[in-house]
Amino acid sequence: MRLKGVLLGAGNIALRGHAPQWANTLRNQVEIVAIADLSKENRAAAQRIFPEARLFESAEEALDSETPDFVDICTPPFTHRDLIAKAASRGLHIVCEKPLAPSLDEALRIADSVRRARIVFQPCHQYNYAPPWRVVRDLAPRLGAIHFAEYTVRRTAANEGNAHWAPEWRTRRELSGGGILVDHGAHILYQLRSVMGEPKAVNATIRTLLHRNYGVEDTALLTLDHGGALAELSLSWAAKRREIAFRFVGERGELVGDEEKIRLFAETTEEVPLGGMSTNSSHSEWFAPMFSEFVGRVSKRDFDQAPLDEAVYVARVIEKAYASSRAGRALPIEHEPSTALAGGVH
Ligand SMILES: NC(=O)c1ccc[n+]([C@@H]2O[C@H](COP(=O)([O-])OP(=O)(O)OC[C@H]3O[C@@H](n4cnc5c(N)ncnc54)[C@H](O)[C@@H]3O)[C@@H](O)[C@H]2O)c1
Incomplete structure (x- = not known):
């Protein structure tokens, strides 16, 4: 049986990067059943790729109306925490575009909600x-x-x-x-x-x-x-x-x-x-092996935290780099175990 997915956000990376892989390479394993996007034009563009999918303006409405296995979050960083919380509270597995969050604090809160939900989480580190x-x-x-x-x-x-x-x-x-x-x-x-x-x-x-x-x-x-x-x-x-x-x-x-x-x-x-690494920044085909691994992890209920930890690590170094630039000097990076850290932030 195919996994049911809901696409949250149907902008550039969703339409040019993710959708072609779900619709073609992974079509035997995954069915995109619904799409939520704020823009009517982008919902229509996504519908051309997924003619059977239901369209929603709001992510929440899409998640209340459907019973998917996973969400694929392709919205800008400031929306990730809220959308991840909504998906995690429903027990849905999650693919989420990078960066995980605009700040380390938000990244840790996200990590906490993902760990509590026991779901498969994959940041788009393609x-x-x-x-x-x-x-x-x-x-x-x-x-x-x-x-x-x-x-x-x-x-x-x-x-x-x-x-x-x-x-x-x-x-x-x-x-x-x-x-x-x-x-x-x-x-x-x-x-x-x-x-x-x-x-x-x-x-x-x-x-x-x-x-x-x-x-x-x-x-x-x-x-x-x-x-x-x-x-x-x-x-x-x-x-x-x-x-x-x-x-x-x-x-x-x-x-x-x-x-x-x-x-x-x-x-x-x-x-x-190589074929010119940055000539095409969507590199849709780079998503296929990552999506395929995600689908495999969902079917095995493999809740490995390593991909989530990798995304939190990125948020931690970025936050420290901004602080270093403001301070005008090198700053140490504390690598506390991320589970302990996430447990301390609510
Ligand atoms: N992995 C990569 O290499 C890669 C490449 C490009 C973009 N990205 C990431 O993908 C994300 C999206 O980037 P983009 O370039 O596609 O942006 P974009 O501006 O092209 O598209 C964003 C879309 O999100 C929709 N949107 C915004 N808030 C929403 C909400 N609350 N609910 C539903 N839809 C909402 C907008 O209507 C728009 O269609 C960002 O996090 C970005 O960093 C990753």
């Missing part, structure tokens, strides 16, 4: 499943222990949100929680964690350099201090051309990547060509 990142993960062991990393993301501006709602939401702090650090940095932080573990401290300089009309930063420079290893992130919406570049240096070699290729310089030299 870069974990992206083919270029799988190449990095496969080659990284050949570097030995990594002691230095650099990750650079350059964009000319913040992506616009959907024209039928609030296209500028990414640049309004109360809706997004922050600028490029929250929007793109969220992905980089869990990627780095997967190869280097968790840093002890962060030193950040976060500014609005070019887009003075933004209510959030357009540039964030972070040094993640692991003690014996350092990682540097350079993120900017104030560039004049798009670029992604990274470098990992270990005791036995170096791994270098950009839009076009990943090169390993270790005992052997290897080059893996």
Whole structure:
């Protein structure tokens, strides 16, 4: 029997990223039975992909009218806590777009409500499943222990949100929680964690350099201090051309990547060509393996907390990075067990 899902939010990432995977790749495992979105145009666009689904303007109405197995939350960050609470209180499994929440406090409250509900929770950390990142993960062991990393993301501006709602939401702090650090940095932080573990401290300089009309930063420079290893992130919406570049240096070699290729310089030299990593920012196909794993976890009732912990970790580092930039110095990152932390926040 197919799992029944409700799509909450039918904007750009829902229509271009998630919907094609639910409607095509996972159509034998999942049926999207309802869609909720504030915009009539976006509800109509989603209906063209899911002709059988019922349409709702309000998420609550959709959840009261349907009996789904899961929700797929594709709304902006400031809505996540409320929508997750509504789904978790009904015992529904959850896929939720990143970032988990606009602040660490909200992320911890979300984690608490998810843990209490005993549901499967999957943040949309689809870069974990992206083919270029799988190449990095496969080659990284050949570097030995990594002691230095650099990750650079350059964009000319913040992506616009959907024209039928609030296209500028990414640049309004109360809706997004922050600028490029929250929007793109969220992905980089869990990627780095997967190869280097968790840093002890962060030193950040976060500014609005070019887009003075933004209510959030357009540039964030972070040094993640692991003690014996350092990682540097350079993120900017104030560039004049798009670029992604990274470098990992270990005791036995170096791994270098950009839009076009990943090169390993270790005992052997290897080059893996890529298809232009940031040419299409929706990368719909990157969601398929993550959705597929989510469906498998729901059918096994596998309540592994690791994906939730990963999202809370991201929120924790982001919050600390903003505090570091305000303080003008490095700040330690406390990595208390997230269950204990969540238990203390209500
Ligand atoms: N995983 C990724 O790589 C990736 C890429 C892009 C966006 N995102 C994330 O996806 C989320 C949505 O981003 P987007 O680019 O699709 O935004 P968008 O502006 O294109 O769409 C947002 C949609 O949410 C709807 N909406 C807002 N509040 C709602 C509510 N309370 N109930 C129902 N619908 C509501 C709006 O009507 C709009 O259609 C954000 O959290 C963003 O960070 C993730």
